[in-house]
Amino acid sequence: MAAATRPSAESGRDGLRAAFSGLTTRGRSFLAAGIAAAVCAYVLGQGDLLRVGLLLAVLPLICAVALHRTQDRVTGSRRLSPVRVPAGAEARVQLRMNNVSRLPTGLLMLQDRVPYVLGPRPRFVLDRVEAGGRREVSYRVRSDLRGRYPLGPLQLRLTDPFGLVELTRSFRDFDTLTVIPRTEPLPPVRLTGESSGYGDGRQRSLALAGDDDVIPRGYRHGDDLRRVHWRSTARYGELMVRREEQPQRSRATVLLDTRRVAFRGAGPDSAFEWAVSAAASTLVHLLERGFSVRLLTDTGDTVGGEGSGGYSSGGSESAEAAGLMMDTLAVVGHSDGAGLSRACDAVRGGNEGLLIAFFGDLDDAQADLAAKMRQRSGAAVAFVLDSAQWSGEGRAPSGGPDEERLRRLRETGWTAVAASPGVSFAELWRHAGNAPADRGTSGGWG
Template identity: 30%
Template structure:
């Protein structure tokens, strides 16, 4: 499972500036009370000291008392010094590739060095999440250890294959540290955990046109053409919190005050993708309900998902990547109107930005990697509905804009609510995911009566097949 290597430049450093990097996990009770542990040799010495102490009292021999105190205190002193000693090991963990893709392998490399002469042979093991089983074990220094400017250096590597998306905590490396005489030993975390991001796979869709847009050939068009001289209608005054990258310098020079580009005025249309995250739609209760899937969140509690929600997320990623490739700016939100990039633990810092350009697919993969179902049901349904309606109204102001709804198993009344929230729009695409899609026939009929392209699928349906069905339903 572990291979040794001496090539140092093959791997990139794992990121340390991302949102999901948090403080170390709280220390266990054993670590809080600072207890060392005696080895078999140490316990033997301690037991011999206790026996000698008893004999000293029974026999009245003072020299035996001194010997007993020496035997008792020596292993205790070794454990005390071991607890407050510092590890001489320095560990760097890196991944190749830097982000894993579900179902694909990633190599983990450990670079371990020790300043100066370094410790004697020591047994180490890397800590892995439960999904991967027990962590790999190895011995430091390795057989191919080299002497570098900072002391002895060893390289180890192994492979992981994450089956589920999320943020995995890899590490820390643990060692059983002992004193020189082997009287005391204790497990110790030599470094801290590193975050391994596993992103979902993105499926490429055939360029057969956009469902719901008659006569389209895979190319998005815009009804608004901007010119370099139109900054007066595409700018606004600077507000605290606006990024410096949006400052429009020609407008600033003309107005005499800081002006920024207005997001609502754009040369390309916007596609709003709404991904339903409600627990009721994807995690039904009772007999035959779907099993709950765990989404790793690094050191935070794992999020929850289901097969239906995983299919919906997969569809959102594939459709979003397709629309971004055809010229749309992708605005990915949840069923409450919140930006996915802002609520996901793996979202990037520019949460308010659209997914556009050649890196739109990669950024959407990262934003969706740690997304899970909502934590709790919000009882204020009316207020959240109004919030969603306002959010959609603010996001969709151009005639070329499109709306894609990816919903779970909803009722007819909930379908009417979506019709009310969205309003009269001709370019709306709906995908409803359920284990028994035939139950959604009345819901799909309601959407189609409103002129929407709507299809019901189950988690076993291929996205390409659902995409083709949407094209025929439009």
């Protein structure tokens, strides 16, 4: 919400000059007629005509000074609710005008500046506002295109009751509406090689008899040293910790390919926009199931949280991380990079967790890099988009590049699914969960 602010106005001589420049055609006519009448009255020696001329000349000047003082006494505020909406949803903008002066205002005309993608520019006409009174108006905005859109500044136009002066001033405050990608609910499916949101991601049996029956695991950076299992440490020659005392949030990386060369076309129905929306749906789905999640792009940039490896943490930090990732997806665009090497380095920097990738067109070199990502990941699911299909250039022939890159990914352990236009992401997600397990890895709910 924008705090109540006053319009920006010049002070002193500059402010009065601006006020006098706001004379309307009627006001200028009154001023010219009054001066002419005063000159004629002086020449002819007509006192009554002189008084009439002075009245006609002074009235617009009095209105200009009074309006100049009044406009500094009108404050305004804007309330945007909500500040973050999915594409296609509406947000409500409420405007409030307050007259803090001791004099009533004349006619008020409001106009709020909004980008054209949010709809027509809203305009309102308000009757006079009494001293100490206020008026409220509202309008709605929506966009089918994700992004961040500024609202403002609010423009206020005041006129005096005689229509002699018209002043326009702008408020200083802006608000920003963030339009995030559309998301769709995903079914809970078993994705190959990964456990549910909490735990170590491996099947285990925890004993309750005592330390001798505890199944330890290797020490990880960040583990509490008070939980070191010294007997197992002496046995294995390396630090071991009690596994049942170290519940870990399973990690997941959502990789979004943003290379310009990997996608064709533009607009809400393009392949790239589908990939962005699907990545957003995946992030929300995994966070709801307790995963520590991070968003990764082909440029190597990571968005998630302040936890180890850039993953989101639990509790309120997960909500903040979700908002940060959705804000990033709201403005993400094509990168100028031609390869996935930076993303590969970022993925191979860790040796655990679920990897879900959204790829555009892959040549042989990029398919090899994708294979390297799978080598150290707990599980990998790839949704591959063929730009030729999405841009209306037809489907790749059977056995052509489309099938070849899918086969290559599957051979290296990926669960690879072709994302075709017209198929909902929920269906593809369910299909990925029904894919046969690779390399005998255990399943988990994703």
